[in-house]
Amino acid sequence: MTAAVLQAQDLVKTYGHGQNGFTALHSVNLRIKAGESVAIVGKSGSGKSTLMHLLALLDAPTSGSVTVQGRDAQCLSARELNRVRNTMFGFVFQQFFLTPGQTVLENVVLPLTIAGVGRAERRRRGLAVLERLELAEKAGARATDLSGGQKQRVAIARALVNDPSVIFADEPTGNLDSATGAVVQDILFELHRDQGITVVIVTHDPELAARCDRQVRLRDGVIVDPVPSPVSVVSADQVIAGDPVERAEVPLGVSGGGR
Numbered sequence: 001m002t003a004a005v006l007q008a009q010d011l012v013k014t015y016g017h018g019q020n021g022f023t024a025l026h027s028v029n030l031r032i033k034a035g036e037s038v039a040i041v042g043k044s045g046s047g048k049s050t051l052m053h054l055l056a057l058l059d060a061p062t063s064g065s066v067t068v069q070g071r072d073a074q075c076l077s078a079r080e081l082n083r084v085r086n087t088m089f090g091f092v093f094q095q096f097f098l099t100p101g102q103t104v105l106e107n108v109v110l111p112l113t114i115a116g117v118g119r120a121e122r123r124r125r126g127l128a129v130l131e132r133l134e135l136a137e138k139a140g141a142r143a144t145d146l147s148g149g150q151k152q153r154v155a156i157a158r159a160l161v162n163d164p165s166v167i168f169a170d171e172p173t174g175n176l177d178s179a180t181g182a183v184v185q186d187i188l189f190e191l192h193r194d195q196g197i198t199v200v201i202v203t204h205d206p207e208l209a210a211r212c213d214r215q216v217r218l219r220d221g222v223i224v225d226p227v228p229s230p231v232s233v234v235s236a237d238q239v240i241a242g243d244p245v246e247r248a249e250v251p252l253g254v255s256g257g258g259r
Helices: 047-057 080-087 104-108 110-114 121-131 148-160 178-195 206-210 238-239 244-249
Strands: 004-015 024-033 037-041 064-067 091-092 166-170 198-202 212-218
Touching: 004 047, 004 212, 004 244, 024 198, 037 047, 037 206, 080 091, 091 148, 104 110, 104 121, 104 148, 104 244, 110 121, 148 178, 166 178, 178 198, 178 212, 212 238
Parallel strands: 037 198, 037 212, 091 166, 166 198
Antiparallel strands: 004 024, 004 064
16 A cells, blocks of 8 residues: 555644634545645635645644654654655645745745755756756746746746655646646646656646546535546646536536635
């Protein structure tokens, strides 16, 4: 059996207290294998982003546990948590979160800067990942001078610069047009296929979700029956062309977005 890179056990997350409290997740159990691509889907308010934030150790559960490669996150010190987030995980968000006044290269190497990697090595690794994503010529450009698609590719480059084993992507195509979004999808799934990176995607886009190995549907903070993924894979060209056959294979009932 393939080892679990991430596992949630009886995960509960409640915001607020007493009558003002709101429980976003109710006893969620989820196992994600190394090298798997998983889409977390559901309507707005279903708890998708909350679950991702807990799996990525960006937040702590009210009760239950998250284990990373068999280690309970609650047993990790603050320094160990930061090390796991900075070296094992990569993050891609809908809003890009680039620093406008910095160059593309400076944005990409931020995780290396935080990790204390030397300047020369930061530059070498940053330029290498930009080359991989066909952005090397933009290394000296300011983030404000990039298109939306270029900004998202820079965000992916930043997520890759530490050679992570898991990439978390929260609505990675939400701010992009369909053609650019399809290109970003292809980049993520090429990384998954060619490098064996585990990919966890929160999305309300059924075409993006259908490309994953598995879909996990949340409803009111509870995992409901898993969504079967079609055998066929939707390519960027098919997404751009709007292939009606591929769209017909997307399971019904997958809609909505947000937390």
